[in-house]
Amino acid sequence: MERYILELKDVSMRFEDAEALTGINLKIKHKEFVTLLGPSGCGKSTMLRILGGFLTPTSGKVLFDGKDITDLPAYQRKLNTVFQKYALFPHLNTFDNIAFGLKIKKLPNDVIKEKVKAMLKLVNLEGFERRRVQFLSGGQQQRVAIARALVNEPEVLLLDEPLGALDLQLRKDMQLELKRMQQRLGITFLYVTHDQEEALTMSDRIIVMKEGVIQQDDTPIKVYNEPINHYVADFIGEANMLYGVMRDDYAVECESLIWRCTDRGYEKDQFIELVIRPEDLEMVPEGQGKAHGIVESVVFKGVHYEIVVRDDTGYDWIVQNTKNAEIGSRMGIDFSDDAIQIMKVSPEYMLPAVIEQAGRKIEGELWITQDSEDYVKSGSGKLDTRFRLHTDSQGKHITTVYAEDIRRTWVLRTDEQLYGTDPIIIRYGSGADAPDDAEVR
Template identity: 60%
Template sequence: MKGGYKLSEKILELNNITKIYEDNTVIKNLNLYVRKNEFITLLGPSGCGKTTTLRLIGGFETPTSGKIYFEGKDITNLPPYQRKVNTVFQKYALFPHLNVFENIAFGLRIKKVSEGEIQTRVKNMLSLVNLDGFEKREISSLSGGQQQRVAIARALVNEPDVLLLDEPLGALDLKLRKEMQTELKKMQQSLGITFIFVTHDQEEALTMSDTVVVMNEGVIQQIGRPEDIYNEPKNAFIADFIGESNIIDGIMLEDFLVEIFGVKFKCVDKGFDNNEPVDVVIRPEDITLSRENNGKIEGYIENVIFKGVHYEMTVNTKNYTFKIHSTKMEPKGTRVYLDVEPDNIHIMKKVR
């Protein structure tokens, strides 16, 4: 149970999806399912294949190979208008010659819905997106955030089972973007429909999602809850891409014991070969500093930046420059010793 509603059985399934443009393989044998009522986010850097995946789900692209199923039915070759999905694009694609009401009503008029029902459904949508009283406004008179709400209302008024959102917050300023993250999540929970959201913004994905799908170079790297993606990254790419990380060469001496730059640290990982070279991932906020020699890694404060809720410090050791986040500031030039609790050390195999 999450967010006051229950995630249910799968509604959408992508089986062995590959998409090739000329000689460029954008999606490589992708397998993914999405559950009813789920807020799932496709996250990754530019060019990783997340928007292509969304367009395949929406019917705007056809896979080179593989199948797409909606509630068990093969929809691989169905056009967009025959799918129970609607899309909100980054650039909104609103009609400048139509007012707010008619923009939202457009899809209903195409379906020849009765005027009475159009009036009711559009007004309900305006209320849902906090635009009561905006019916007669021209699109050009709206702010970016208001235009985004109109685009969402236009998609939702058609009552899709799945709403696809392709970086819809990308054009908003930071404050409005954060407000809309909260609004979108509330909207999704109150409607109880499936949202599939695309973003390259890690914080956005962690804030809004039930499930995060991390992609890189057309391949799914990890699927999991935001907490698991952040705290238990499966490889160095994810650790580096999701938040900030110190990724260090280490030696796994034995189960639960790793060596970093000649210093031994207890950890919670096992199953590696004795003396196996590994990548050690430590988040900046998980490192503690001491001015007293505790036998751990020695260094000095190279730089200090105040970030509002914490200080960001870089600590120069003879082998590596660590990034550290702390609510306590140590002056530049201070000699310090770095320590980490076992639970905060993440060990992963090196990619060969």
């Protein structure tokens, strides 16, 4: 039977009028390395502080090894926390910083000495015992902070972006060091970061968060190769994302072409979004491959070139390749069936809209998806139809349109069919023809 060392049950956290966490349910196994990943303000550090006992949730329960610790103060919990600001004592040397918690517990001096010695060896700081911490490098200070937390033998170590202040190479080195420590000690690590590479490098599981809600909880490989929605696909690494229609099992229509894929079980003619990673694309001679276009830019990234190819529909493909390409040249883009990852498109909400095109006024709905949510209030630009239309199960016409100025795709659902490349104006909101409603051009 699996042992769950930490558990959150329907945990929510509200600060005045802001909801930081909403209905969080999470189980963490004993000896797991779990990473909470997301941008600033997504709720990951709030969740860590609730687990550490520094915050009490507005509602819900926190369990440790099956026991309710929701109201238990931090100092009584069998876990320790390492923050980005290490909070070391500048007047103490390395040994005394690490030994501080043990001295508070009034352990015998010989026991303290042995425990600190073991920690110094674990974090590769042997010989630095008497050095004042202000004379240590950033990486060494970080190791002292970790040793001070681990010397108390917690069953769980919470780490809140502890590598954020380090330079790139040291940060990469410490990623491997932390994973080594966790495996050697056999305890649970719960790690908070906004850095996707850190999460992919160290974790057994990644919890991707957005606005206080868990978006995906899975292994690093699945989070990267099988993102559950647009937000996850866009946040984890580079991605080419296009809208399409599932015409049948293993067949998706995109850019008026039928592409083979490895997905099945979707409804026939279901509107979907597909993801193709840049490293899965192959550059081929013009006339070959599944898409064709002009090389717009080439950037050397060290291990590969990042090449942007604008295809004949106006979509910019991101290609990562070890071979260079000439700006302005035409080429084909090819990829295998299993390079395509299919995702359902579910609107966050819909706004009533009036669409004007070529003198026609058509009533419909503007889908606010995760792709467009942050842009709907400020987006502007000429919109041109780009992908083939399709009809949903209710007989409504689904059209994807492209706002050139902000390089974003919008989704419209209308009773009448939109067609051609005439400019489109969308007025949306309650009572879409009201003069004070927002307008997207």
